[in-house]
Each structure stands twice: as structure tokens, then as C-alpha cells.
Amino acid sequence: MSEIDFQVDVGRFLAAQRSYLRRLALCPPVLPAVGGMQLVLDRVDVGSSRLRHDEPTTFDVAYVQRGDVVRERDASKGFRTVLEQDLVLQLTTDADIRGNPNVDPPLVAWPVTMFYELTAFSVDDDCCLKAEPIRVEFGPPPALPVPVPPGVSAALESYVSGQMRLFAPSGTVRLGLDSLKLPTGFLNAGLSVDDIGTTLVIRVEIRASQDLRWAAWENFHKGFIVDRRQGRDWALYVPAAYITHRVVNEVWRQLPRNDDLETYPSAAYVPLAGRARLDVDVLAIYHLVEVDEIDLDITVSAQPRVSLTMWIDRPNRLSAEIDFAGIVNPVGGLSNLVVALLDGFGIPFRAFLYHLIGEAIVDAVGEQPQTAVSQPDAAKVRVDRDVLIPGIAGVARATATDLIAHPDGIAIAGAFQISEPTNAVVELLGVSPFAKHVPRVSCGAASMALIALFGSEPERFEILRAGVSLGNRGTAPLRLCAAPALQRLDGPVQPADIRVDDVSLPIEVSMGIGMPQPAYYDAAFPIDLMVRTNGGTRFIRFDPPPVVTQADLDRLQAELLVKIGDCQQLVDPWFKGHRGYNVHWSPRPPEDGHGVLHHWEVLVDGLPDGERLELRELEGEVLASAIGVAGSPTRVSVVVTPSGRDREVSIVRVGENHQEFAQDAPARGLQIRQADLIVVGEVPLSQPVRGVGLAQLPDGPAIVAMLGDRVQAFDLREGAATGEVGAWPGRFHGMLRVGEGTLLYGDDGISQLRPDGRLVRTGIRTAVVDAERAADGAYLVTSDRVLEVGADLSILRESDRPDVTSVGRLGANVLLGHAEGIDTADAGLRLRGGGERRRGGERPALPAVRTLSRAGRMRRSGLLARWDDGSAGLLEDHDGEPVEVAHFAEPPLLANALRIGARLIIADDSAERLRVLRMGRSVTL
Secondary structure, rough: OOEEEEEEEEHHHHHHHHHHHHHOOOOOOOOOOOEEEEEEEEEEEEEEEEEEEEEEEEEEEEEEEEEEEEEEEEEEEEEEEEEEEEEEEEEEEHHHHHOOOOOOOOOEEEEEEEEEEEEEEOHHHHHHHEEEEEEEEEEOOOOOOOOOOHHHHHHHHHHHHOHHHHHHHOOOEEOHHHHHOOOOEEEEEEEEOOOOEEEEEEEEOOOOOOOOHHHHHHHHHHHOOOOOOOOOOEEEEHHHHHHHHHHHHHHHHHOOOOOEEEEEEEEEEEEEEEEEEEEEEEEEEEEEEHHHHHHHHEEEEOEEEEEEEEEEEEEEEEEEEEEEEOOOOOOHHHOOOOOHHHOOOOOOHHHHHHHHHOOOOOOOOOOOOOOEEEEEOOOOOEEEEEOOOOOOOOOEEEEEEEEEOOOEEEEEEEEEOOOOOOOOOOOEEEEEEEEEEEOOOOOHHHHHHHHHHOOOOOOOOOEEEEEEEEEEEEOOOOOOOOOOOOEEOOOOOOOOEEEEOOOOEEEEEEEOOOOOOOOOOOOOEEEEEEEOOOEEEEEEEEEEOOOOOHHHHHHHHHHHHHHHHHHHHHHHHHHOOOOOOOEEOOOOEEEEEEEEEEEEEEEEEEEOOOOOOEEEEEEOOOEEEEEEEOOOOEEEEEEEOOOOOOOOEEEEEEEEOOOOOOOOOOOOEEEEEEEEEEEEEEEEOOOOHHHHHHHHOOOEEEEEEEEEOOOEOOOOOOOOOOOOEEEEEEOOOEEEEOOOOOEEOOOOOEEOOOOOOEEEEEOOOOOEEEEEEEEEEEEEEOOOOEEEEEEOOOEEEEEEEEEEEEEEEOOOEEEEOOOOEEEEEEOOOOOOOOOOOOOOOOOOOOOOOEEEEEOOOOOOOEEEEOOOOEEEEEEEEEOOOOEEEEEEOOOOOOOOEEEEOOOOEEEOOOOOOOEEEEEEEEEEE
């Protein structure tokens, strides 16, 4: 067979699966109360796992007959590959939790085993891996204060059965082998375990076979498999025939073209110790004289040779040396061929690795593979090529360490490091009792105005604060499953604020309350807090808060006055001069080893009309600016890469110098919000992304990425199986929700992505350039028209506008973008005043626009315009006209980010990846 094998050590594979399951951080369900007792599933521990390959079954085998693929059912015999995964359900009761405040409640264990069948199958030009749930087996019920009633058993069994697809190692996923662009595609695929149970193998057969090779596939499924790893953790084997075929084709393409020259390249594979050599022969026949009248052909022939030797020079770097005879340009075409070969022989073996781990989000690689081409002597060229195999931070990392030259092909092999975490178990680190604190304030105008109320209404302020710190006895992620719930706060004690810092361990929960009414202290009771995590539920008890005396209030008010003074010393000079305010970065950085970005947001109250608020680098380059509009706060934001310095952004007012303000001038304030954006990683894609959106699919919300000729959907929720959950063919670049449906638009017109996961074509087959929601339908831009369609996509009205390239809604208006700027129309697409682009003559015409899109993450009611010069502007509606209220040197990172849980998904233009960020700590100054 002409097959490609991916082989991985069974122990490493199982460790990767357990690591994946523990990192899901699943929150236990609420169980029903039975017989007056409320059982609680405290946590789910992931136990040991096994691969079995001993249950007889049959497999289909395909072959080619007269050019058609014929599938022979049950053609070969073998053994099913089954993954057995043990779980332990840790149970307790609500009474036991409440009866043990600030300590661990007693637990009893209930063992469970889940069974999955692992398979692989081919689909035209690709191969898919599948983990199919089979069954769940429960062990003997645990010893509880009362026998486990049938209702509770049924609820637990329903929960575990319902989670089986989430626990499935990777669901059904494509491996991305279509990137090979083979003219024939694939014929068969399979997954098996060798006969000694140490190697898991995924095999795909290139569609070259003309005969039914049932015996070869029967040997594979029975475990009779050639060891390609030779002691390494993993190996990717490629047959010599595939390599030589690619070499011959590439050399033939690189040979000079001449009517008098005929070339016939061929290649031979030579295995060496730690190296592989390809000898390329080219039979060259040059026709010197052709005399048609007497059919005379005088020729000269030669057979120059190119020798190409490959090896792994050092971890994650493949090297090759070309010994050539001058038939091609060695530093051009032939070295490019070597680069293609060194990139895993054109096979995306990183996809094999991260799909086996069951995680689509991998480390952000950032850099591109580096290639070094040198010429040691006149007849040799050396090429060194980096192999970038992204891992998963703190979880798994694969390294290419060896090239193994088998007699029949080449294997790239290496190490597979798995950092297998232990189960998360919540731990109470400490409880901080209630104490008296100054209320939290910022230097914004609204916050400063509220301070004046403190003297007359101090009970409205959170001056009593307590807190609890939670740690983790395990190393798997620990997260909150619900907002902490306060207990017994009716009557004289009212909660004011609960804040959670769960960016990294320890998880800090702080609670602020106002002064209790005097009646509370007549029979003071403790304040209780229930905290539910994936690592267990804990009942936290705080002693009653202390009495707040008038002396305490006087002291706190004096400290507030000091804060007001500090704010005035900041705000007044900033408004009266051009001096920049260089703020230090305040949030404590994450401690989990991930990279981080800094998000700055500045809000200014009282900036005069027409003046500018600028965020600059300390060297002076303007990153973003906002224009003051009388009566409205001025807001601007930017995301920067940490500079390593204490200060990185300067906040500058640009306007009249030393401006004095009248007594009745609007209140002035300067509020700065800083937030960490934690770089979780990225999702590699098979093609550049053209657009991204959020859709509801059968298993929940999913990120939909529109690529060149396909659409892929991913579940990227935290605590979920972060993998591909759908894929469809189609050329689309945008997404729109109309009514209950999700519409995809682009070169193939409009299709509807339904909640059941089907992508259905609609009656609109003309290419759609842009689209925007209407009151009851949508506005569409085609190559020559702008249309309004109803919810059923029937055309309501249309306008001939071949110049329009984008459309957006702003206030009550529809904006039409084109090379001359932006036209303003009403909801019926009637232009207002010929297309207004000025604001009473005070503001310049808006420039040529590339695209208009919603700026939801920046300003819910705004539009983001990408201008023709590469910059971007935030548009708002002012008196019925679009006004650029903020300008950015480049499109802001978060403008079109999608949020799914605590994660932000960002699609870089034309990049073959989705970036995944997580909201970190924030501080308001």
C-alpha cells in the first residue's frame, strides 16, 4: 500500500487524554433532593485509562474499479480499538457541607468507567478521527447516610451519559490532509494498536491502488504493524514512493523549457543511518538538427544527477544537502523544493499531534519557520529548515528529534512531553474577617460627585469588607462554577458588592457591605458564603462585622478628602496644559506562564468640543485619538504589547494651552481602566481566514471561521472540548443574524447555517460583497446594487450603486461606503441631502472607506470604518450624521473580537489562525 502512518506511544497517548479531561474543569450538576436529603456531587475526578484491542469486528475496505471508488463492506477482519476511562464521582450532602464551615466536608466515592471506540476514516481529500461513545458502567453504589434512591442514581447516570461527548477525546475532527492537494485523494483510513499494545497507529492510504487490498488492511486492524517509532514517542512515516514522486514532479517543473530539449527526471531512494538520500537522474535529450524532408534527427543525450540527503541536524530542525550537476538553479527552485520536503514532506503532522491531545488551541508560535540556505562548495547547497510544532502551554509539547530511514520510506520521529496534571481539589487558604475600609473611588467625574454623599448617607458605601482565599491541592485548572452566593443577608444586612479575582491562583473572593442597621447588632449572626468550584464546594463563614462608630466615619471621610485632592492634582493640570500623563501599569500579571497584552481605556469628562484626547507611545507616536464632543464623555482605548517598562502609554490633551474654565463648566474627570488580556494561544487553520462569527450549533455556541473555500466551526468555550465541531464547503466571508437564523454571505451568495448544524443554500446565488441587518431583514451589497431584503430574503427595494462596497447601520441611518467616502441614507435607502459627509461644515469629509463593521466590543452603538490608508475610525451618530469620534493608527485589536465565556476570539486578516485571549485582572484609576 502507499500509506502514511502516524504512530504514537500508547502510554503517551493515554497521558495526553487524561490531561485533556482534567483540564476541562467540568462543573458538577445539581442533584435532586430525595427523602429530605440533598445529595451534592462535589467533584468529578479523572482516574486511570486503558486501550483495548481485543474485540473482534469487521471493517470496510475501498478500492478503485474502472476509475470509480468501490467500497467493499466487511471486507477485512480485525479488532476494535476501545478507550476505557475511569472516573470517580465524589459525593456528599448539603447538610455535611453546611455543618463543616471553613473545612472540607466528608466525601464518599462512586467509581464509573466510560467506553469509547476510536476510529479513523477517509472523506475524499482528507481523513477524520472519531471518538464514539459506547457505554457507561457504574461501580457499586457508595455507602451514604441513606441508601442511594433510584432518582439520584438516574440523575447521576444521566449526567455522566450526557457528558460522554464532552469527555470524548476529540469528537470527530478532520486532520487537514487536504492541504496536500493530491490529485487522487485518499482511499482508506484506519486506527489500530500493534499486537503488543504499545503503539497507537493512524493510517491513511493514498488513492493509487487499483485492487482490493483487504489482506493488508486485515493485518493492520489485527495489529501486525511495522514499528516506525523505534523507541521514540511518536513518528510520522511517509513511503519512499510518495517522496520520490514529489521530487520528480518538482524537478520536472524546475527544469528549463526549450523546444529542442526533452527531459525525463526520475528518482531513487537510498536509506542511510540517520539519513535519507534521494538520487535524482535527469535524462536530457537535446535535438541538434532536425531535417523534416529526410526525417533526420541528430541528438545528444546526457544523464546529470542531483543527490539530496536529509537528516535532523538538531531538535526541531531538518537539514538537507544538495549535490547538483548544474541542471537547475540550486538556490532557487531546488532549494524551494527542499523546503517543501522538510516541512513534514508537505504533510501537516502538527494536526495529528494536537487532535490526539483533544485540544484545538495551541501555543501561539508567533515566528515563522526560518530557512537558511548556504553553499559549502561549488557543487553543493545546504538548506536548514525549522520545524515549528506548537504545543499546549503546560500540557503537551512535541519535538522532532530523529529522521529514521526505513527500507521503504522515511519517518520523522521525536519526543512527546506530557505534563499530566492531578485532579483539581479546592483548598481554603485563609479567611479575612470584616474590617473597615475607605470606599473604592476613581478620578472620573461621576465617582468624585458620589463622594459628596458620604457625609450624609454613609450607609450607601461599602465600608466593611471581608474576603477568602482559595487554593488548589491539584495541578489541573480550578475555576468557579457560579458566582459566590451570600447566605442570610435579608433584613438588616444588605450585600453591596462581591468581587472575584480568579485569573490565577489563589482565587480571591472579596465582599463589601454597607453599615448594618442597629437592629442587626441586637442579635448579630455570622455572614455565610457558598463557593462552588469544579474542585469542590465549600461553605465559608465570617464572624459578624464590627460596629461602625461616628469616629470611624469621620476618619474615613478624611481619607476620602485626601483621595479627592489627589484626583484634583491630576485632573486640573491635565486640562490646563499640554502635559502628558504617563501612568504606571497597575494590574498584577498572571502567574500561569501565558503571554499578556495590556488594554488601556481612558474616559475624559468635560473635554471641550473639537479638542483631542491622544494615547501615545512614550516616544511620541500616536496610537489612538478621540475628539471631544460637547456634552458627551470622550473615550478611547488601545491594546499594546508590554514594553517591560513601568510606564508605556502617555495620555495627552491636544487643544488650547493653559485653558481656564468657567465656574459653570461641565464637571471634569479623568478615568483610566487597565486590564490584562492573557494570550491563551491560537487555533491553526488550513486556509487564511476571511471572516469569523458566532453561531448556535447543536452542542452549544461555536466560533465559525470562513476560509477560502470552506467553513469551520469550533467550540472554544473554557471548560469544553475545544475542537472542531463542524465543517462545510463554501466561499463566504461574512455572517449575519436575521430572525432566528444565521446567514453566511460571500462569493457563493447566501446560505443559512441552521441550529441543527446544516448549511443550506438560499435563493440568493449572486456574490454578496457586504451585508447588514435591517429592521426586519437585511441590506445587501452586490457588485452593482444595494438591496433591502426581508426576513425571507425576498427583495423589498433595490438601488443601482456599483460604487458601493460596504454597508452599515448607525442610529436611524444606513451608511453606504465607497471610494469617495460615506453616503447617508434612510432606512428605505433614500439618500439624505445627496449623501451628507460633513457636520455643519465643522468637520472634514470622511475619507475613502474599505469596510464598515459593528464596533460592539468598543462601542455598542458605533461603527468601525477601515479607511483606505490602513487606519480606522470609530463612527457615532451625532444629530443624524456620522462623526468620527476616535481614530486609530491601525484597526483596534478588540473591535471585532468575539466573546465566548471569558475568552475573546480574534481573527487576523488573511492569517491562518484564530487568536484566543482571556480577560485578566483589571484596575480602575
